[in-house]
Amino acid sequence: MLEHGEIHLSHVEDSKSLTATALREKYPSTYTSWRNMKQRRKAGAIIDPRLEAFSDFLALVGPRPSRDHTLDRIDPRNPTYAPKLVRWLDAKGQANNRQTTIILEVDGQAKPLAVWAEVTGQRPDTLRSRHAKGWSDHEVLSGRKSAQVGNPWTAHPWPPDPRKSYLAEQAYQRLGDRGELRIDYYIRAIKQQIEQIRWRREGLYDPCSGDSPPREWLELGRELERYFAKMDDLWEQRALVYEAIKVWPKPESWAGPSRFRRKDEY
Template sequence: MPGHYDHRSDLCRRLGADSLQKVPEYLVWIRMRNRCSDPERKRYAGRGISVCARWQSSFEAFLDDMGPRPSQRHSIDRIDNNGNYEPGNCRWAVPVVQANNKSSNHLVTYRGEEMSLRDAVRAAGDVVGKATVWRRLLRDWPVHKAVETPANPKCRNHRFEVRRKAA
């Protein structure tokens, strides 16, 4: 949809720097640039993650490429977590999508598909808690058995999971 966001670019020209502070995407752009310019930020600049030159120098270019944020729940997400902030590698995503895209996630192959451990538990119908599945995997259970086998009702951890689900 080229040109679809032209009204936002026009907005940038009409608004001064003070008014831009009120545009939610502007704050996302500022924070993204700050994360990638501070070498103390180990998960960003400290890992070599950078902002492409087009976005680094122009909020308008960032907004033209990304478009408006679909809702307040959405934030910027890098599709390839090891890639840079650039067109084609960024999207607006809700927290659950971003949580599955973290470099610290434990990925498993379940039913022939690579997914986060939490997604595998969900796909199996939440018959057992993630902590139980994790312990089972540490004891070399196959993934499908770890997520599909209900917890032993006599087990102390199972009772905790039942209480947690009821809350």
């Protein structure tokens, strides 16, 4: 039975009678949307207990009408996913609902960025970050820039802002490990930032309490999402750097941060 293109009058009965595996196989894209919804907890989303189980989600929200539909919170300011607070919205509805919607067109298919994110299994913030850097629509979705990395031994992933770039380079020279590339140091530093934010959030709010989350907890969730998107970009940059290493000879004197060089190399 097809999941899309027809009205499922039996989805409520299915939710009660079919096993979890059978439901997942019969409603695969609905299951994907449900799973993506639960992953949004990382960004501060609150999941109503009634939607925790996929069978309950299917019965209360209904099957995904088509692959152009995504799960949408009716009020974007409310971080809660709950019955009557969410809906299935198609690409046109999303475009009408958000004036700032980014439309990406690849292979003749134009869809809002949020739809492409769900179709490709990527974070929306990751795609927005690539788009903001001027990447083509195809590059945004593929995650790979057409241009190749130059010298991988001197290439850096620092922010474009001159002051931030300078501070990042100084931190690398002071804190980087022997033989550590700048991209690897930066990934390690961002991971530490993510762990610190997670630790701070844990003491602010218990999602199971039923209370409204404090503003700081939500803001930290958004900050986490930005860091996750940054990590996605950094891993992509790292792949390019290591591809370049295969064809770019390593300088004999290279040892990573400057403090590991011999004095006669300065």
